[in-house]
Every structure is written in structure tokens, then in C-alpha cells.
Amino acid sequence: MSKQIHLAAHFPGVNNTTVWSDPRSGSQIEFASFERLARTAERAKFDFFFLAEGLRLREQNGLIYDLDVVGRPDTFTVLAALAAVTDRLGLTGTINSTFNEPYEVARQFASLDQLSGGRAGWNVVTSWDAFTGENFRRGGFLRQDDRYTRAERFLRTAWELFDSWRDGDVVADRASGTFLSRPDAGAFAHRDAHFDIAGRFNVPRGPQGRPVILQAGDSDKGREFAAATADAIFSRHGTLEAGQAFYADVKGRLARYGRTREELLVLPAATFVLGDTDADAQERARVVRRQQVSGQTAIRHLEQLWNRDLSAYDPDGPLPEVDPVVGENTIAKGRASTRMFGDPLRTARQWRELAAANKLTIRELVIEVTARQTFIGSAATVAESINDLVQRDASDGFILVPHLVPDGLDEFADTVVPLLQQRGVFRAEYQGTTLREHLGLAHPDRRPAA
Amino acid sequence: MTELHLAVALDGAGWHPAAWREPDARPAELFTAGYWVDLVREAEAGTLDFVTIEDALGVQSSRSDGPDDRVDQVRGRLDAVLVAARVAPLTRHIGLVPTATVTHTEPFHVAKAIATLDYASNGRAGWRVQVSARGHEATHFGRREIPDQLGPDLVADLFDEATDYVEVVRRLWDSWEDDAEIRDQATGRFVDRNKLHYIDFEGRWFRVRGPSIVPRPPQGQPPVTALAHAEVPYRFAESSADLVYVTPSDVDDAAAIARRFAPPSLVFADLVVFLDRTAAQASARKQWLDAWDGATYTSDAAIFTGTPAQLADLMLRWRAAGLDGFRLRPGAIPHDLTAITRGLVPELRSRGAFRHAYEADTLRGLLGLHRPANRYATVEGTR
Numbered sequence A: 001m002s003k004q005i006h007l008a009a010h011f012p013g014v015n016n017t018t019v020w021s022d023p024r025s026g027s028q029i030e031f032a033s034f035e036r037l038a039r040t041a042e043r044a045k046f047d048f049f050f051l052a053e054g055l056r057l058r059e060q061n062g063l064i065y066d067l068d069v070v071g072r073p074d075t076f077t078v079l080a081a082l083a084a085v086t087d088r089l090g091l092t093g094t095i096n097s098t099f100n101e102p103y104e105v106a107r108q109f110a111s112l113d114q115l116s117g118g119r120a121g122w123n124v125v126t127s128w129d130a131f132t133g134e135n136f137r138r139g140g141f142l143r144q145d146d147r148y149t150r151a152e153r154f155l156r157t158a159w160e161l162f163d164s165w166r167d168g169d170v171v172a173d174r175a176s177g178t179f180l181s182r183p184d185a186g187a188f189a190h191r192d193a194h195f196d197i198a199g200r201f202n203v204p205r206g207p208q209g210r211p212v213i214l215q216a217g218d219s220d221k222g223r224e225f226a227a228a229t230a231d232a233i234f235s236r237h238g239t240l241e242a243g244q245a246f247y248a249d250v251k252g253r254l255a256r257y258g259r260t261r262e263e264l265l266v267l268p269a270a271t272f273v274l275g276d277t278d279a280d281a282q283e284r285a286r287v288v289r290r291q292q293v294s295g296q297t298a299i300r301h302l303e304q305l306w307n308r309d310l311s312a313y314d315p316d317g318p319l320p321e322v323d324p325v326v327g328e329n330t331i332a333k334g335r336a337s338t339r340m341f342g343d344p345l346r347t348a349r350q351w352r353e354l355a356a357a358n359k360l361t362i363r364e365l366v367i368e369v370t371a372r373q374t375f376i377g378s379a380a381t382v383a384e385s386i387n388d389l390v391q392r393d394a395s396d397g398f399i400l401v402p403h404l405v406p407d408g409l410d411e412f413a414d415t416v417v418p419l420l421q422q423r424g425v426f427r428a429e430y431q432g433t434t435l436r437e438h439l440g441l442a443h444p445d446r447r448p449a450a
Numbered sequence B: 001m002t003e004l005h006l007a008v009a010l011d012g013a014g015w016h017p018a019a020w021r022e023p024d025a026r027p028a029e030l031f032t033a034g035y036w037v038d039l040v041r042e043a044e045a046g047t048l049d050f051v052t053i054e055d056a057l058g059v060q061s062s063r064s065d066g067p068d069d070r071v072d073q074v075r076g077r078l079d080a081v082l083v084a085a086r087v088a089p090l091t092r093h094i095g096l097v098p099t100a101t102v103t104h105t106e107p108f109h110v111a112k113a114i115a116t117l118d119y120a121s122n123g124r125a126g127w128r129v130q131v132s133a134r135g136h137e138a139t140h141f142g143r144r145e146i147p148d149q150l151g152p153d154l155v156a157d158l159f160d161e162a163t164d165y166v167e168v169v170r171r172l173w174d175s176w177e178d179d180a181e182i183r184d185q186a187t188g189r190f191v192d193r194n195k196l197h198y199i200d201f202e203g204r205w206f207r208v209r210g211p212s213i214v215p216r217p218p219q220g221q222p223p224v225t226a227l228a229h230a231e232v233p234y235r236f237a238e239s240s241a242d243l244v245y246v247t248p249s250d251v252d253d254a255a256a257i258a259r260r261f262a263p264p265s266l267v268f269a270d271l272v273v274f275l276d277r278t279a280a281q282a283s284a285r286k287q288w289l290d291a292w293d294g295a296t297y298t299s300d301a302a303i304f305t306g307t308p309a310q311l312a313d314l315m316l317r318w319r320a321a322g323l324d325g326f327r328l329r330p331g332a333i334p335h336d337l338t339a340i341t342r343g344l345v346p347e348l349r350s351r352g353a354f355r356h357a358y359e360a361d362t363l364r365g366l367l368g369l370h371r372p373a374n375r376y377a378t379v380e381g382t383r
């Protein structure tokens, strides 16, 4: 039997995937935009809606980065409002485990789960940097090496809080005057190196028991954290080979924690460009790439690798002769991606060779070396590729990032989803009401303990 | 006759601890969205200025020094900001004023949450600032100790912290100028970063750099409100809030307290209300609830039992003594909520003391507050 595909809609935001310069690009902050995208995702029977988060405006060369979309709403608040205008769609938000406290986050997720009828999901991220810390009480208190220890303790503490209420605790029986079945509902006491807390949790258990847990770290520690605790991984590996390698790697880590391969879904981020024909889509994709990488964006991107100011260079001219500054990246702050370049000198050498061989300008080179769209083609081609990647174990589905707000998902919903439904690999109707049910995950009270 | 402002304070099944046992109460639904949507829509049908939603970082208790072991009263609640957000898309005019605690939380998070509520409601968000002086809430965070017996120094500290906190939140709301988003194709810039501002707050309890990650909310500054009973919180409200809830015991007390606050602060009196067709019925109902609970219900606010017409008389007298409005705490929900919207409101309208229809789209508009200039904005050309 074919694997069922899972699909999610990522509200595109603070990065250069989002093409704000397009005339069809709408507000990135008004609620109507969020409502519009969420309604499209629900119409298309998607598993969930997804929000990213960054807790400090990004900077480059000591200045606020102004070329991409800047600004986003508060995650919990917008998800709770979306619960009012959707019925089945999962509502998943990115919440950091460094600049929050478990009691507060647990009450927010338990409340969201109650207010949405069991549709809450939590993407646990671990940004730890002192730069972001400057917006918070404790500042940059956490060492990078400790980010996953804290995240793991944070999550386990939150679980204790969710579990401190049991399903039958609220009886609300007028006749006998019994509101609670037991006097200590919500009682907890937790102590470890990061958290020393005790008392009574004050939100009764939501329909899902615990929110669905997503994890988006890519390092070895991140993968291990996911294998131990997460229900799904939001990954960067959307191609066949990289996807299969990542998939095998993380699914292979599960047995160690007494978990089966079905208990952790792998959901890479994916972008797409559709067209009437494959050739048409290719042409549209080329236009989108040029919109995503303006001349100014290309220079800024180069600076992130070079780790120095390159503002004097012409984006339509050749690559810099000077070498990157090796060492701590001081140029770009508030980005998760700057540690991905590996050895900057070697990467710069490769880029120069590539540019020389193909006579590429700075802008053309950056368009070439930064991610092109994951899926490009007619609806039939894209449906085929998605299904192929899932059936060949490169993923369990995708978190789709449209490049336009608010109607960037419409075409996909109208043309690709019906083809997947016809193949019988994507739901035609929601079967359950909770996000856990959409994802085929057991309720935490009804699965064998790890 | 100038009109008065009217709000209701929503909390669980009502403010009387036995209210959930009334035959028309919906105690099994207190933790569902549908319950809250119905209550706020009822308040909106009565053209009230706003609702507040109570909250706390701990479980309800009949004791002041920590949780009790009673099982015959409502225990548990949902996060008030999220309840307000859940209701926002399903209402159009009424202000939504959730409670959020400042003592253990992050000003950065609260600023973006209220700003986002303002976006989700198209300009109807407010905030009721709450200080947590409870030791048993401090242990839920484990980052500081708060003794059960509060000394005056600690009270002063907690309110000083609240003052700093509101200052940070207000600066964050202004940290984006209204026209910061430019989408300039020629230069490839989405924002004009000269219109984004570091707030660089440094105080005893925290330092916050900014700017906010949320653009300036539709109202610019959503109204900040606070309940105050004594001199220290009065001073905090005066310096930090747009609207203060006070708890006068009678009309003379109301006059004295109102004199204490200079405009533009709005002063609302809190009253717990039990309303029925006759005064006797209203007090009988309160006694009945007291009997169920096994104790006479008392409150920090004055308790009114009587008819909507009698309540209107009292409100107009207190109004004349210098108050701007009232926040009524319904003793039992839905009974006393609908008595407000369907009994008291028509009574006030017939006396020319309350609106017949919403006259503004934003909470500031309903409260007669203009949209404030941004503290960081420079007059064009002088930058």
C-alpha cells in the first residue's frame, strides 16, 4: 500500500523566499493575510499551518537587515485567532526553548489546544545567541553547547505540566457540587539543572493531551533530540538523495528510544513553481528567482560568506578578489543559516570557479548557488515528484512555503492536490479532528510508554 | 447628560465561587472556545465598551497564601490573551482587554502578543496589567522568591518593576514608525530602517534592546489598564495606565478617588453585581449562592444586589461624582451578564447615559482616546 502524504502550509515571512516586490504580494502582518492562507490550506485538506519565529530583527554590518520582509506577528496570538476561522487545520508554531519558561509556554500551548479543539503543534527551536538574548531578562545566558540540554529539559518539564491534569479531572457536577475529581489536579514538582519549579499547573488537559512536537535542528544533537522527543522533523533536505540520507539517519535513531519508524515524521521544507507546462513553469521559476535575489540581496548574501562589507561591489560585475574573513561570523546576526557554510575559503574558491566557468556575475552566481525551488513543473509533474519522494522514503510529506502572501498556495490547492487525491495518496476529507489524528500519531495516553 | 463607559469583567462562571452551580451556568464548557465567544458576543450585543478577561499564573484558591484543596469551586483557566485572540475574528466592535502578568514574564513577549491581538481585532486590543505578589506563583518559575508575607519594600519593588515593564512595552509598540514599511523597488528595501528604533531600556530588572518584531499596532498604543486599591498601585496606574479600575465603597469614596486622578486618566469603578427583577430576588440569589459555597461572598469591590434600574441610579450618582465609567463583575454567568446587556443597558439608554450603537471602530475610539503620535517619529525633514 502507498504511503499517505502529509502536507503543511508555511506562512512565508522573514527571508528572501518571500517575493514582496511582486504586485500580487499582500500584507505580511494584517490578520486577513493569515486567515486567507489558512483557509486555503484547510480547503486543500492540509495537515497543518506553520509559523516560523525569530525574536530579534536580523542585522547585517550592524544595521537592521532591510531587503527581506521584516516583522511578523506573535505566534500564539495569531494561531489562537486562526482557530476561530478554521475548523480542522492543525496550528503549529515555532517557540524557542531558550527565551521562555516552561510554565508559561505550557499554559499557552494547553490553552491553544483547548481553544482549537486539539489542533496545536509546537516547533521547538533552540536559538541561544546573546544577540537575541538582548531582548530578554536573562540576556545571553546559555552556552551554545547547552542549547539542546536546555531544550530537552524544557520539553520534559512542559510534558510534566501537560500531564499534571488528567482527562477526567473536570467533572463540573452541579448536583453534588463537585467541580474537580481530585483536590490536587495540576500538582507538579520538577527539579533539574535548568528548572527548579513546583506548584499547581492551571490549564486543564487539552484534547491532544500534549501538543504535537516538531523539531527543526539539523546538527547531530538536533537529530538526537528529535529522535528522543519529537513527533515530526522540519528538515532542510528536500531532494531525493539528501532526503533519503536524512530520512534513514533520523528514523534509524528511533529504536534507541524504544520508538517505531511511524512515530517520527520527516517533513522537509519545500518551495514550488507551477505552470501550464513544464517549460512554462521553468520560465516562471527563473523570474521568481530573479525577484528573490535582487542585486542588493546578492551582495548581502555574498557578505554572509565573505564575512566582510562588500557594499562597494557591483552585483552585475565579477566576484571579489579578496578572500573571506575566517573566524566567528560577525557580519550577519539573527540568522540560523550562517553556520551552514562550512569552510568559507573553500566555498569562496568553488564559487569563483563556478562563476569563471559560466561567466556569471555576482547576482547570477548567487541565484545559481542558493536553493532553487524544490518543485518546478506542471501540476502533474509536481504531483508526481512529491509522491515519488514520499514513496521512496525521502520524506513523509512536505512543509510548503509559497513565495507569495496571501494567495501563493491557491494554484497548488486547485491543481496539485486533486491529482494527489486521485492517486489515493492524500486525504480527500479530514478523517479526524485533531492534528495528532491527521498525522496518524497516537494520543500520548494511549501509546506504549518509551 | 454625558454618556458613561461600561465594561464587563469576565471570569470563569462569574465572580461568585458557587456561580458554576446555577442551573443556567455552563461549567463543563469553561475551557472551550464556544463559551467565551458566546459571552463576548452577548457583551457586544449590549454595545459595551470592552470586556476584560481575568487571568493569573496560578490556580484559583480560597486562601491567599497558596492553593487550597477544595474541589467544589472552579479551578483552572485558559490563557486570557489567547481567549481574546480566539474571540477577535468573531466580533467586530467590542474592545478585548485580557489580563497579562508582568512579574515573571517577558515584556518583549507581552508587547508582541498585545500588538498582535490588536492586528487580529483590527484595533480593539487593550491590556490589563497584573502584578503577581504571590509566593506560590513565583515557584512556578523558580527564578526569584516572593514570601507569603509581603513587606512594603517588596510591594514597592513589584510596582516599580511593573512601571518599567509597561515603559518597555510602550516603547516596543512605538519602535516601528507607522510608515516604516516602504517596499521600495528601486533600492530593494522592504523597510526604511531609519524608522525602526532600538528602545535600549535599562532598568533594575531587565534590559531590552528592541525593536519589536511586530510592526506598530493599528491603535499605535493599545489602552493599558490596571486595577488599583491603594497608594502604591494608584501611583503606578497614574504613571503607566490609560485607564484605572478602582473600588470605591460608596459615592463619597468614589468622589475622593476620582479627584486623586487627573485627566487624561480614565477612572472606572469596579462593582460586583447580582441583578434581578426585584431587589429581594437579587439578594436571595446571592444568599443562595453563599449557602452553596458555605461562606458569605466578599470582594475587594463593592457588591451590588438589586434591579437594573437601581444599579443605573447608583451608577449615575457615582458618575456625577467624577467617574468615567464602570467595570461590572457579573456575580453569575450568564444570568448577571444578560441582566447587564438586556436590563441595565436599556435602562441607561433611556436615561440618555449610554450609546445606542457603536460610534467607533477601535477601543481607543470608544474610550474617546485619540491615536497617539509615535514617540520616536521625527517631523519630516528634521531627521
Ligand SMILES: Cc1cc2nc3c(=O)[nH]c(=O)nc-3n(C[C@H](O)[C@H](O)[C@H](O)COP(=O)(O)O)c2cc1C
Pocket: A051, A052, A053, A054, A094, A096, A124, A125, A126, A127, A215, A216, A217, A218, A219, A220, A221, A222, A223, A234, A235, A236, A269, A336
Ligand atoms: C527548516 C528549518 C527551519 C527553522 N526555523 C526556525 C525558526 O523559525 N526559528 C528559529 O529560531 N530557528 C529555526 N530553525 C533553527 C533550528 O531550529 C535550530 O534551533 C538551529 O538550527 C540550531 O540547531 P542545530 O545546530 O541543531 O541546527 C530552523 C531550522 C530548520 C532546519
